[in-house]
Amino acid sequence: MNHEPQKVLVADxxxxxxxxxxxxxxxxxxVLLAKNGEQALERAQRHAPDLVLLDVMMPDMDGYEVLRRLRADPHTAASAVIFVSGMDRPEDEANGLMMGAADYIAKPFNxxxxxxxVALHLQLVRQRRMLERLANIDGLTELANRRRFDEVYATEWQRARTTGAPLSLALLDVDAFKQYNxxxxxxxxxxxxxxxxxxxxACLRRPADLAARYGGEEVVLLLPDTDAVQARALMDQVGSAVAALQIPHAASHVASTLTVSIGGATLGASAFETAEDLFAAADRHLYQAKQDGRNRVVWRAPA
Structure with missing residues (x-):
């Protein structure tokens, strides 16, 4: 759980x-401070505050325009905004709320x-983020769920295709899991x-690496900026880590303890036209790992 203080930007x-x-x-x-609209936008972009206390009447750019730009930018769209203004007519307050402000405080303020x-709206921010996190987590394993994987995969695929950076993907399946159950x-x-x-x-040490439960006993691992050699070595570590658990599996024809099969593929400069192609290649190599006797890693390097 994140115990860092929440960030409030004061723009006045x-x-x-x-x-x-x-x-x-x-x-x-x-607390972050800004003395005009441009400064408010710059600080919001850089620090992504949880809440913005925003003066309506500022020179050059008023609070309404600042709010409009905050909402138009994906990096700041989620920041809650409270207008703080000497304009206390009902129509002024209604205008701000209709534009997307969370609240309105009249000057002179108490x-x-x-x-x-501030406490109320920051509590709502915490609750919303908790719900967003839960919506992306598999309830049993606490790995990312398939929805989250699909979102991250689409982003990382596009980034890899644009920059030419390697992107590796692996599918892991528990050997003889039905028999275990x-x-x-x-x-x-x-x-x-x-x-x-x-x-x-425990084997994934970089924030960008993602493990997700893809369905049943299948786990998908997404490894941005990771070439085939690095990815294969990491999957060997994963297989060893699972074996080290020493979970008895008397019903397995593979080993006396729990094992996994892993198939993977890496996007290179000329390999795979679509994200589906890369995923399908990893799936084929998972199938090959099973056909070859399970408890192993099969990988396809980029063309």
Whole structure:
């Protein structure tokens, strides 16, 4: 769980207002300051604040235009915005809310009201992000789920095709998993999948690497900026890590303990026309690993 203080950007052309709000917020939050619209956009782009306290009336660029640009930029679109303004007519407040502001505080502001509303909206931000995270996590293994994999794969495929960087993909399948469930029961099978997920995750040391549960006992691993030699070596480590768990599997015809089969492929300068082609190649090599006796890695280097 992330315990870092949430970030609040205060954008106001009045130095006294900035100072007062900063002093109020600093004990609990990381505070960023901006004195005009351009500075607010630059700081928001760089720091991705959780909440923006935004003055409406600023020179050169008013708060409405800042809000419009924040919402148009994918990097800042999720930041909550509270307008802080001396314009207290109902139509002014309604205009800001219709543009996408989360709340509206009238000047001169009351410190207790400001802190209460900031706390409320930052709590909503935390809850929304928690729900987003849960929507991308497999409930049993706590690996990424298939939806998350599909999103990341599409992005990394496009990046690799644009930059020419290598992209490796592997499919992992537990050997004789049906027989394991038949002999030991499904609760034991669930425990195996959780142990497998921990072993696989421990082998991935870079933030960009992704392990996802693709279905049943199958795990897909996405390795950006990883060539075939590196990827194959990493998958050998994964196979060894699973074997090191020493989970008894008396029903397996492969070994007396749990093992996995892995198939993979790497995108090179001229290999594979589509993301589906790369995935299909990894799937074929997983099938080949099973045909060759299981408990092994089969890899296709780029053409």
């Amino acid at each position: 052309d009045d130095a006294m207002n900035r100072q007062v709000l900063a002093e109020l917020l600093k004990p609990e939050y990381t 410190a207790t009201v400001v802190m209460a509303r 038949d002999r030991y029961g499904h609760p034991a099978g669930d425990r195996v999948l959780r142990a497998l997920a921990r072993a696989v995750t």
